[in-house]
Amino acid sequence: MQTKKQSFLESLANVTVGFLVTIISLHIIFPILGVENHSGKNTLITIYLTVLSILRNYILRRYFNKKQSYDEK
Secondary structure (H helix, E strand, O other): OOOHHHHHHHHHHHHHHHHHHHHHHHHHHHHHHOOOOOHHHHHHHHHHHHHHHHHHHHHHHHHHHHHHHHHHO
């Protein structure tokens, strides 16, 4: 079973990789689709979604950790 700190660090690592992939992807795909590329806005939106992803990932990880510990008893 993971500690809360381990769950948070795993969530943070996972979402950090996702953040970097998203930033790079936006700079590639927007010009292809003809969408104006505003780096500041893209970064702000990505940060917002990243924070939501960290919270979502952490909450789900803790839920399943708790569920697993109850199932083992």
